[in-house]
Amino acid sequence: MEFRISEVAATAARLQRDGDDPVCAYLYDLTALRRHVDRIVSSLPANCEMFYAVKANAERPLLAELAGRVHGFEVASGGEIAWVREQFPEAPLLFGGPGKLDSELQLALEQGVELIHVESLGELRRLARLLEQGDRRQPILLRMNLAPPSLPRTTLTMGGGPTPFGIDPAELPACLDLIASQPRLVLRGFHFHLVSHQLDAAAHLALLADYFAQLRAWQTEFGLACEEINVGGGIGINYREPQRQFDWDAFSSGLGELIEREGLQRLRVRFECGRYLTAPCGYYLMEVLDLKRNHGQWFAVCRGGTHHFRTPAAQGHSHPFVRLPGRAGGATVRNARISVVGQLCTPKDMLARDVEVDEIAVGDRLLFSLAGAYAWNISHQQFLRHPAPLVHYLDDTEAA
Template identity: 55%
Template structure:
């Protein structure tokens, strides 16, 4: 068994031995997170900056692990901004997201954010008025919704077609014209985030190349002097085929070649990864309460469910899992089990949508065993509807950085 998983199993075994009820927990491996983030940051070419989009997982131990390794944090609400600033006075922060409120924009200026990402001309106009009233200059990047002939769609598109995100590229000349008379906005660059769930390294490289090419053309056409291009996040996790993940070495090597050939001197390339940064450090564990057969299908009912771990339902996939065998059996009757068959793993909610895995082949799973779902460190606990049915929240712990 892989060393990382063995460590998680060990910690679950000891927690289970002490738990008075079936176990349900999130376990985060901070050492693995540190290694992964250091590898990503260390293999990006010179002139690149790696930010972390904290919406994926904003827990403090995660942020403390990442803070020394990344260029800063990307936040998408006043709440995230306050959370970061309360805990990290000095870390550079960039602020994205649609529907920013005036008081959030004011706070962003007061908190010296590194850059605000404008999502519309109206938002840009509000930024300018707020900055003027505060007697400040607002550092701004324009988030642009580009359409590209070569765009290969993923299952989660934020742009490249009509969406609420960013300024449609056709409106850029109007924005730039308007900006000429507003010195309280310092235009620092362009921001692009057209998609998430990208699994194809070559396609992602092509997308980044298209962003850079487009930004260069705008700079030439409009005489702009920018200092960075933010190429967003978007690298995905292959939940369906976990042994076929995004080819990071190919991407970083291709990026080096791209920047050598076509990089803009003095213009940094910023990334803001969410899922790809933290998904792999997290595990969701649920102990099996019941195994039942209904109309030809086998259902494994675990303690917990999509109110804790909404990722599979949100993304429409069957989440992979491991079985941690627990030999103890406290009852006088035979233990329900499933062997060499396909099962659905469901939770405790009174809805047929509470499904974490389906058509999943298992060698053996028994009541009281623990199911361990990997890749549960991003958009997992933080996107789940925790209080539906008022079940208790799962335990959460962090395996320490050695």
């Protein structure tokens, strides 16, 4: 992962200079995004494809960079189908996620979604009924909720026990019977997305090895010939220790070895990662408005807050940031522990708790990194009706 802090900091300084009010903004480094995604996609084994889970961040310029670099997009609502189709009429789409409406399934059929990831027997029945009305055959994967021995306990687990996601393996025979009775449902294989926030490359490889073993077992048991397995997304970003990220190189080379060892070179293996692709290119910028000591603790009250950047509150971490010295002459605190808060009237509006700073001053800019996924788009923007942050895109190719 590449962080071009000096380029981002220069833009942050310009945004502060240009504004009348203290600054708060999202900055997205499209140059870094391109490099990151190209590196990931080019290191995948030949039979693997990377899709982007649009829910992580669907800002147009990010999607425009990703289109053509990734193999396609994973969408999880009718809104995402429409949003992506409007911009990329030809991009391969995978439609997953729970609670699909009939109208969304119909839209997926009309928009030529390549694969529908079916979440339940009920959804399969509804899709079968919709297909009866036309002459289209629809390829599908069944999303299964497995409990493999290697399932890691991350902070966000979508399977391995009672959850609303995927199909209980006990229902697989009933799903296969239904598919056998409706020739317009074309079963291409299985889908698994059991965890997010996976930081351990070896553990992720072990999980994939279990998926492959299960696929083989079902193929034998039910006489299936699967072309494809989707191993989901879920590769994490280490917010707590940003220097220790998921070891992508070890993972991609280990995956190549696993595929060879298992003789799976002819199976299409698809990923649908969100966070790991776009989190590193995004930054949230706040300006320090006030420094105050309250019952023995220091607080930096900043422009913006969790209504723009809910990630640290949602994940319960202190988000990493760098301090960029700002307008000179502001009140200053040195060698202190301080909590960084926003403008909301709630103690939950905290972005970093009790962190050590050498120096911090009113007018400084705080630049929060790793803010490109599940950040602005998951925030409760209307609370207190503060304005939206500025949004700025850095792109070296434009300057050239």
